[in-house]
Amino acid sequence: EVQLVESGGGLVQPGGSLRLSCAASGFTFSSYAMNWVRQAPGKGLEWVSSISRSGVSTSYAGSVKGRFTISRDNAKNTLYLQLNSLKTEDTAMYYCKRDGASEKGQGTQVTVSS
DSSP: OOEEEEEOOEEEOTTOOEEEEEEEESSOGGGSOEEEEEEOTTSOEEEEEEEOSSSOOEEEOTTTTTTEEEEEETTTTEEEEEEOSOOGGGOEEEEEEETTOOOBOSOEEEEEOO
8 A cells, every 4th residue: 555654844933944754665766766846725736846766857947946856765665855035935745746646645735825
């Protein structure tokens, strides 16, 4: 059974930082590109970032480029997202997803507010 468990969210002031983690199990983690997506209140799912199977290649949505950094540790079956210079518009539930698959975990809430 595929399991994705996100953690690391919280309440942070504008300009602050957080590091999100996604612990994966039930599949061969290193065989899949991985993604972070987010959903703000009342809005649809938005792609945030992707990383290749090896971790060498990454890509970002324009709204987060230069502020967020995606990474992975295949030995630990874990995906990360470093969030810096957070803005109020980054407030959302964040999820990790396997590339090409629909399942996602319970998500981790990021709230940016003063």
